[in-house]
Amino acid sequence: MTAGLFAGWSVAAKIAGFCLAAMSALAFLMYGMDKFKAVHGYWRTPEARLLAVGFFGGAAGALLGMLVFHHKTRHGVFWVMNLTGLFLQAALFVYCLELP
Numbered sequence: 001m002t003a004g005l006f007a008g009w010s011v012a013a014k015i016a017g018f019c020l021a022a023m024s025a026l027a028f029l030m031y032g033m034d035k036f037k038a039v040h041g042y043w044r045t046p047e048a049r050l051l052a053v054g055f056f057g058g059a060a061g062a063l064l065g066m067l068v069f070h071h072k073t074r075h076g077v078f079w080v081m082n083l084t085g086l087f088l089q090a091a092l093f094v095y096c097l098e099l100p
Contacts, residue, residue: 032071
């Protein structure tokens, strides 16, 4: 048995945690890149893609990106989708923690 932060986690929780962290990092970078593109007049990332990445695993990074880059903060659908995704992702992670 190894000691450490992840010692008591199931394999499923470790995989879920890694996937959620990776998707959140991707979402954060996507929001930052889209804000840069918006300011400089380049082709933008489709809103559906930003919403999908946030909802399907990257909600924490998407919300952080919204706040850090002040991007899409006036669009209610982004708040609803990302907060809903965050709730579902947290529930999935807690469920994975309970697995053997």
